[in-house]
Amino acid sequence: MKAIICFFSGTGNTKKVVDEYKKYLDSKSIETTLVNIDGLPELNLDGVDYVGFAYPIHAFNAPSIVLSFAKQIKKQEKKINYFILKTSGEPLAINNISSCKLKSILKKRNFALTNEYHYVMPYNMIFRHTDNMAYKMWEAAKQVIPIDCEEILARKPAKLSYIPFGRFMAWILRIEHWYGKINGKKYKVSEDCIKCKACVLKCPVKNISIDEDGNFHFGKNCLMCMRCSFHCPKNAINIALFEGWKVNGAYSFKQPEKEEVDKHKRYCKNSYKKYFARCQRKIENNKK
Ligand SMILES: Cc1cc2nc3c(=O)[nH]c(=O)nc-3n(C[C@H](O)[C@H](O)[C@H](O)COP(=O)(O)O)c2cc1C
Numbered sequence: 001m002k003a004i005i006c007f008f009s010g011t012g013n014t015k016k017v018v019d020e021y022k023k024y025l026d027s028k029s030i031e032t033t034l035v036n037i038d039g040l041p042e043l044n045l046d047g048v049d050y051v052g053f054a055y056p057i058h059a060f061n062a063p064s065i066v067l068s069f070a071k072q073i074k075k076q077e078k079k080i081n082y083f084i085l086k087t088s089g090e091p092l093a094i095n096n097i098s099s100c101k102l103k104s105i106l107k108k109r110n111f112a113l114t115n116e117y118h119y120v121m122p123y124n125m126i127f128r129h130t131d132n133m134a135y136k137m138w139e140a141a142k143q144v145i146p147i148d149c150e151e152i153l154a155r156k157p158a159k160l161s162y163i164p165f166g167r168f169m170a171w172i173l174r175i176e177h178w179y180g181k182i183n184g185k186k187y188k189v190s191e192d193c194i195k196c197k198a199c200v201l202k203c204p205v206k207n208i209s210i211d212e213d214g215n216f217h218f219g220k221n222c223l224m225c226m227r228c229s230f231h232c233p234k235n236a237i238n239i240a241l242f243e244g245w246k247v248n249g250a251y252s253f254k255q256p257e258k259e260e261v262d263k264h265k266r267y268c269k270n271s272y273k274k275y276f277a278r279c280q281r282k283i284e285n286n287k288k
Pocket of ligand 1 (some may be wrong): 008009010011012013014053056057058059060061087088089090091092095121122123124168224225226247
């Protein structure tokens with residue numbers, strides 16, 4: 001049996017989740033291919049039994065590159081069942097609406113959504129979660145992913161519920177796709193830059209260039225994925241209007257040795273509590 005998961009990951013969280021899916025599915029003798037959609041590759045589904053799409057939630061939507069990728073997929077002759085995996089920094093139910101547009105694009109191409117899963121992973125924008133919170137999120141995801149994989153393999157449907165007027169709200173919030181491009185042109189590089197060109201090389205849409213004089217140029221195709229500023233080793237990229245929300249540097253996902261000060265411990269407190277309780281219930285129920 002074969003599986004394919006097409007994914008976009010700005011800063012690595014979604015990649016971490018799909019890697020875990022691959023690890024589990026491969027262990028069950030499902031030959032799993034991960035397709036990174038940077039560069040919008042063509043999708044070949046010949047002989048594939050399970051199809052998935054994975055993305056980070058951006059302003060309660062799928063990133064624009066995910067929608068562009070879906071739009072270029074040809075209409076399938078026979079119905080293709082598929083699953084969606086999404087990651088986001090907070091567990092609010094409004095995040096569920098993020099798949100509305102992707103679903104409708106894929107429906108026109110004869111795809112039917114059967115399973116949908118949402119994993120809370122640390123913010124790559126807005127604020128930096130504590131290392132302990134990032135560790136907790138990843139531990140929860142790692143335990144739940146095998147259970148979700150088994151549901152997919154058993155073709156047992158699992159869907160997320162949408163809030164009222166969700167489709168309309170998602171439509172309004174897709175302004176982020178448009179504004180991200182405007183904002184992305186205003187990025188600046190500070191004197192701390194060591195010209196390692198990591199940003200130029202990593203940008204999924206090749207939106208960053210450096211000229212002979214060493215000046216950086218930001219084009220009009222920014223996805224606001226934060227890959228450039230998140231991975232900048234010198235934290236030298238200023239992300240214009242969203243500079244105050246910038247998060248720089250990868251999370252270790254390890255349990256910290258020292259106690260940390262959590263400046264945001266009240267933020268969406270109940271929502272995180274419910275999310276972790278839901279994961280725990282799922283793990284316990286699975287043991288029965
Ligand atoms: C432009 C942008 C918008 C975001 N919007 C949301 C959001 O609406 N809800 C949320 O919970 N997290 C949001 N996040 C956080 C990411 O969804 C989250 O950190 C995700 O796991 C990042 O995955 P990645 O590393 O694969 O890119 C946003 C991040 C960015 C960069």
